[in-house]
Amino acid sequence: MDGFLPIDRRRRKTLKTAIGCVGVGLHSGRRVTLTLRPAEAGTGIVFRRTDLGIDIPARFDRVVDTRLCTALVAEGAPQARIGTVEHVMAALAGSGITDAILDLDGPEVPILDGSAAPFLFLIDCAGTVSLDAPAPVIEVLRRVRVDEGEAFVELLPAHVPGFEAAMSIDFPATAIGSQQVSLRLSSAAFRAGVADARTFTLAEDIARLRAAGLAQGGSLDNAIVVDGPLVLNPGGLRRPDEFVRHKLLDVVGDLALAGAALSARFVGHRSGHALNNKLLRALFADLGAWRMVDGEVPMDGVGTRLPAAAAPAMA
Template structure:
C-alpha cells in the first residue's frame, strides 16, 4: 500500500466502480443518498449536490462551519452546502483514494453508524484502481501551531515520511475523562485502529443541541451517548479509548481537506473541527512551511457547476 512507500512513489487512486448508500444526516435529520463514483486523475475529491447541480471541492478553503462537524460550501453559491464530511473524508484518505466524485441529494453526508467503518466497507466493495499519475504529498518543513485557550494543534516535520499523530482529550464526564493516543496512520492502522470509532456526545447537551437545530438525526444507533460515568448505548464501547480514537479519526478527515496527503507529525490537545481547519489555513498561509512532492493539488478545480463530461458514467 502507498502508506508504506517513499512519498515520491505514491500513485493516485480512484474507485473501481460506483457504489452508494442511503442514511440520515446527523444534524439535519434528513434522509440522504450518497453515491461515490470513480474520477479521473487530478479531479481530487469533489462533492456534488445532485439536487442543485452544484459541485464543491473537498478543500480546507471551502469550510464554512465547524460546529460539531465540518461543513463545506460552494464558492458563490451559499445554498450549496455539504455537512459532516469528515468521516467519509477520513475513509477515503485512509484508503489512499485521491480522486472521486461524491454525489449527494441533500445537505449532509449520512452519518450511518457514526464512524468511518461503513464508508470503508463501501470503498472495499467498490474496489480501487491505481491511476497512471503520481499522487501529491505535502511535506511539512517547519512547525505550525494554532491555539484556543488550553486547546492546541500543531504540525511538525515528520521524522519518517508519512503521517504520525499524537492526540489527547479531556472531558468532565467520568466515562471519558483523559485519554490519549499515538498512531502512525497507514491504511492498515487506520482500518484497525480508527475506522470503527464512533462520534459521541454528553446526555445533558442533547436538548441544547436540538434546540439549536443540531443533532436532529442523532440516536444510540449512530452516536455514543455518555451520562457521567455511564455509556448509554446497549452495546457499550467498541474499545476503552474509543472517544480519543474518534477524535483522531476526525483529525484525519479534516486534514484530508488539504487536498493531498500530509507528510508530517501532528500533535493536538482537545482539538476539534475548528482548530483542525485553522491549522490547515495557517500552514498554507506560510509558503515556507511546506513543499509539494510529486503531483499537483486541484486547487483551482471545479468550484460551482460540474460539467456532465467530468462525471464518469455509472459502472
C-alpha cells in the same frame, strides 16, 4: 496502493466502480442518498449536490461551519452546502483515494454508524484502481501551531515520510476523562485502530443541540451517548479509548481537506473541527512551512488553483 504511504510510493487512485448507500444526516435528520463514483486523475475529491447541480471541492478553504462537524459550501452559491464530511473524507484518505465524485441529494453526508467503517466497507466493495499519475504530497518543513485556550494543534516535520499523529482529550464526564493515543497512520493502522471509533456526545447537551437545530438525526445507533460515568449505548464501547480515537478520526478527515496527503507529525490536545481547519489555513499561509512533492499545487476539482496565498514554490 494503500493510504498514508511514503512519498516515493504514492500514485493517484480512484474507485473501480460506483457504489452508494442511503442514510440519515446526523444534524439535519434528513434522509440522503450518497453515491461514490470514480473520477479521472487530477479531479480530486468533489462533492456534487445532485439536487442543485452544483459541485463543491473537498478543500480547506471551502469550510464554512465547524459546529460539531465540518461543512463545506460552494463558492458563490451559499445554498450549496455539504455537512459532516469528515468521516467519509477520513475513509477516502485511509484508502488512498485521491480522485472521486461524491453525489449527494441533500445537505449532509449520512452519518451511518457514526464512524468511518461503513465508508471503508463501501470503498472495499467498489474496489480501487491506481491511476497513471503520481499523487501529490504536502511535506511539512517546519512547525505550525494554533492555540485556543487550553486546546492546541500543531504540524511538524515527519521523522520519516508519512503521517504520524498524537491526540489527547480531557472531558469532565468520568466515562470519558483523560485519554491519549499516538499512532503512525498506515492504512492498516487506520483500519484497525481508528476507523470504527464513533462520534459521541454528552446526554446533558442533547436538548440544547436540538434546540439549536443540531443532532436532529442523532440516536444510539449512530453516536455514543455519555451520562456522567455511564455509557448509555446498550452495546457499550468498541474499545476503552474509543473517544480519543474518534477525535483522531476527525483529524484525519479534516486534514484530508488539504487536497493532498500530508507528510507530517500532528500533535493535538482538546482540538476539534474548528482548530483542525485553522491549522490548515495557518500551514498554507506560511509558504516556508511546506512544499509539494510529485504534483501540482492542490486543485479545487475543476482545474482552479488554490488562492495565491496558498501556492508554494514547487519541489
